[in-house]
Amino acid sequence: MIVVKKIAEMTAAVKEMKAKGLTIGFVPTMGFLHEGHLSLVKECRRSAAVVVASIFVNPLQFGPKEDFRQYPRDLEKDARLLEREKVDYLFAPDDLEMYPEGYKTTVEVRDLEDRLCGRSRPGHFKGVATVVLKLFNIIQPDMAFFGQKDAQQALILQKMVQDLDLDVKIRIMPIIREQDGLAMSSRNIYLSEKERRAAPILAESLKEARLMFEAGERRPAEIIGRMRDLIMREPLATLDYVEIVDLDELNPVAAIGGDVLVAVAVYIGRTRLIDNIILKAKGN
Amino acid sequence: MIVVKKIAEMTAAVKEMKAKGLTIGFVPTMGFLHEGHLSLVKECRRSAAVVVASIFVNPLQFGPKEDFRQYPRDLEKDARLLEREKVDYLFAPDDLEMYPEGYKTTVEVRDLEDRLCGRSRPGHFKGVATVVLKLFNIIQPDMAFFGQKDAQQALILQKMVQDLDLDVKIRIMPIIREQDGLAMSSRNIYLSEKERRAAPILAESLKEARLMFEAGERRPAEIIGRMRDLIMREPLATLDYVEIVDLDELNPVAAIGGDVLVAVAVYIGRTRLIDNIILKAKGN
Numbered sequence: 001m002i003v004v005k006k007i008a009e010m011t012a013a014v015k016e017m018k019a020k021g022l023t024i025g026f027v028p029t030m031g032f033l034h035e036g037h038l039s040l041v042k043e044c045r046r047s048a049a050v051v052v053a054s055i056f057v058n059p060l061q062f063g064p065k066e067d068f069r070q071y072p073r074d075l076e077k078d079a080r081l082l083e084r085e086k087v088d089y090l091f092a093p094d095d096l097e098m099y100p101e102g103y104k105t106t107v108e109v110r111d112l113e114d115r116l117c118g119r120s121r122p123g124h125f126k127g128v129a130t131v132v133l134k135l136f137n138i139i140q141p142d143m144a145f146f147g148q149k150d151a152q153q154a155l156i157l158q159k160m161v162q163d164l165d166l167d168v169k170i171r172i173m174p175i176i177r178e179q180d181g182l183a184m185s186s187r188n189i190y191l192s193e194k195e196r197r198a199a200p201i202l203a204e205s206l207k208e209a210r211l212m213f214e215a216g217e218r219r220p221a222e223i224i225g226r227m228r229d230l231i232m233r234e235p236l237a238t239l240d241y242v243e244i245v246d247l248d249e250l251n252p253v254a255a256i257g258g259d260v261l262v263a264v265a266v267y268i269g270r271t272r273l274i275d276n277i278i279l280k281a282k283g284n
Numbered sequence: 285m286i287v288v289k290k291i292a293e294m295t296a297a298v299k300e301m302k303a304k305g306l307t308i309g310f311v312p313t314m315g316f317l318h319e320g321h322l323s324l325v326k327e328c329r330r331s332a333a334v335v336v337a338s339i340f341v342n343p344l345q346f347g348p349k350e351d352f353r354q355y356p357r358d359l360e361k362d363a364r365l366l367e368r369e370k371v372d373y374l375f376a377p378d379d380l381e382m383y384p385e386g387y388k389t390t391v392e393v394r395d396l397e398d399r400l401c402g403r404s405r406p407g408h409f410k411g412v413a414t415v416v417l418k419l420f421n422i423i424q425p426d427m428a429f430f431g432q433k434d435a436q437q438a439l440i441l442q443k444m445v446q447d448l449d450l451d452v453k454i455r456i457m458p459i460i461r462e463q464d465g466l467a468m469s470s471r472n473i474y475l476s477e478k479e480r481r482a483a484p485i486l487a488e489s490l491k492e493a494r495l496m497f498e499a500g501e502r503r504p505a506e507i508i509g510r511m512r513d514l515i516m517r518e519p520l521a522t523l524d525y526v527e528i529v530d531l532d533e534l535n536p537v538a539a540i541g542g543d544v545l546v547a548v549a550v551y552i553g554r555t556r557l558i559d560n561i562i563l564k565a566k567g568n
Contacts, residue, residue, distance in 0.1 A: 104443055104447060105448055
C-alpha cells in the first residue's frame with residue numbers, strides 16, 4: 001500500500017491508472033476505522049481494479065462547538081488495517097493541503113442539507129459535499145463507497161453526483177452493528193462504560209419501529225411516539241430527533257406509503273449518535 | 285461539426301476522445317456569438333486536438349428581474365460561425381437537460397462572488413460557477429477559454445478550479461473591441477442607435493485611467509474620480525460602479541502598488557455594460 005500525502009502526487013498516480021484503463025474504487029473516511037469502514041473497503045476490493053482509501057478529518061464539516069479537535073485519530077493503526085484489506089493507495093492529506101490559505105469554494109445541496117442532522121449541525125453537509133467533491137476530483141473514482149449509517153449524507157452525495165454530472169457510481173453499504181445492536185461509529189469511543197450500555201437504545205427504538213410496521217402500522221406519529229417513549233425512558237439519553245421521511249426530499253411523510261427512512265439522533269451523555277432503518281413498502 | 289443536445293451523448297463522445305488520448309479544448313458561451321467569442325474559439329483550435337464549444341443561456345446566473353428571456357439567441361447562425369472555425373462539437377443542451385426538476389446543487393466562491401458585479405447581481409456568480417462546473421464535468425476539458433471582459437468571472441472560475449482540484453487549465457483571452465473602443469458583448473444588441481453612440485464611454489473612461497496611471501498617478505480615488513466625472517457627463521449613462529481592486533481578493537486598493545483591475549459597470553439606457561483593464565505595476 002502506498003501512502004500519499006500530497007494532492008499532486010495522488011493525481012499523478014491516478015493519471016497513470018487511468019492511462020492503463022484501470023477502474024478505481026474509492027472509500028473516503030475520517031479514519032479511526034471500524035468494521036463498518038472495513039466492510040466498505042472489502043466491497044470496494046471485490047469491485048474495482050485499484051482501491052484507494054482516504055483518511056481526512058474534514059474541518060469543514062464540524063461546527064465551531066463540535067468535536068473536530070477531539071475526534072479520534074490513529075493513522076498508524078488505520079494504515080495497518082487498510083493494508084490487510086489489500087488497499088492500493090491510502091490518501092491522507094493534512095488540513096492545509098486540502099484547504100490552503102485563502103480557500104473559498106463550497107458546494108451545497110439545497111433543502112436536503114437542512115433536514116434531519118442538518119438542523120442540529122448547520123453547515124455540516126456543505127462541508128461533507130465540498131470535501132467529497134474535492135476527493136472525487138483528485139481520485140477520479142469509477143465508484144465510491146459510503147455507509148448507510150450516514151443515510152442523509154449518502155442521499156446528499158448521490159444528489160450532488162447526479163446534479164453535477166459526475167461520472168462516479170455511489171454505492172451505499174449496510175450498517176454494521178455491535179452484538180447488542182449499536183451501530184458502529186468512530187464516536188462510540190467517546191462513551192463511558194455506563195453510556196455504552198445505554199447506547200443500544202437507538203437500535204432498539206428502530207427495532208420497535210420495524211415491528212410496528214410489520215404489524216401493519218402506517219401512521220408515522222404512532223411509530224415516532226413509541227420510539228420517543230423508549231428513548232426518553234433511558235436516563236442517559238437526550239433525544240435530538242426521531243423522524244420518518246421520504247427518500248427523495250427527506251420530508252416527513254403523513255402516512256407510510258412508499259419506502260421511508262426512519263432516522264434517529266440521540267445524545268448519550270455528551271456524545272451524539274445516529275442510526276436509521278429503511279422501511280420498504282410492499283412489492284419492493 | 286457535431287451538434288449534441290444531450291449530456292449522455294456528450295459524455296459518451298468525451299469518453300471516446302479520452303480513450304484516444306486526445307486533448308480537449310473547451311469554449312463555454314451563452315451564444316449570440318461575436319468576434320470576442322470567436323477569438324476564444326480560434327485560440328482553442330490552435331491549442332487542442334478537439335474543440336468543444338457550448339451554447340447555453342444559463343437561467344441560474346440571471347436574477348429574477350434580469351434579461352434571461354430577452355437574452356439574444358440565434359443557434360443557427362452561431363452553429364455556422366463555429367463550423368467555420370472548425371469546432372468539432374457544439375454542445376447545446378436545453379434548460380431541463382441541465383437543470384432537471386428537483387435540481388438542488390450549487391457552488392459558491394466565497395467573498396469573490398460578492399464584490400463588483402456580485403453586488404448588483406446577487407447570485408449571479410453562483411450560477412456561473414455552478415454551470416461551468418457542470419460543463420467541465422460533462423466535457424472534461426484539458427483547457428477552457430474565457431474572455432477578460434468578464435474579469436471577475438475569470439478570477440472566480442480560476443479560484444474554483446484551484447479550490448476544487450479540477451484538472452483543467454483556465455485561459456483568459458484579451459477583450460475584443462469595436463473600432464470606437466466598445467467592448468464586444470452579446471448585450472450590445474440591446475442598444476438603440478443613440479445609446480450605441482454613448483456606449484464607448486466605458487472604454488474611454490478606462491483609457492483615461494491608463495493615461496493617468498502612465499503619467500504616474502497611483503491614488504485610486506483620483507483615477508476613479510476622473511472616470512466617474514467622465515461617465516456622469518454622458519447623459520445616457522448611469523454609473524453602477526467604478527472600482528480599482530487587487531487581482532487576488534478583488535478588494536479596493538488604497539494605493540496602486542502591484543497589478544490592479546480597473547473595472548467599470550454602467551447602464552446605457554436600460555442596458556448594463558461592463559468593461560475593464562489591468563494596470564501592471566513596473567517590472568511585470
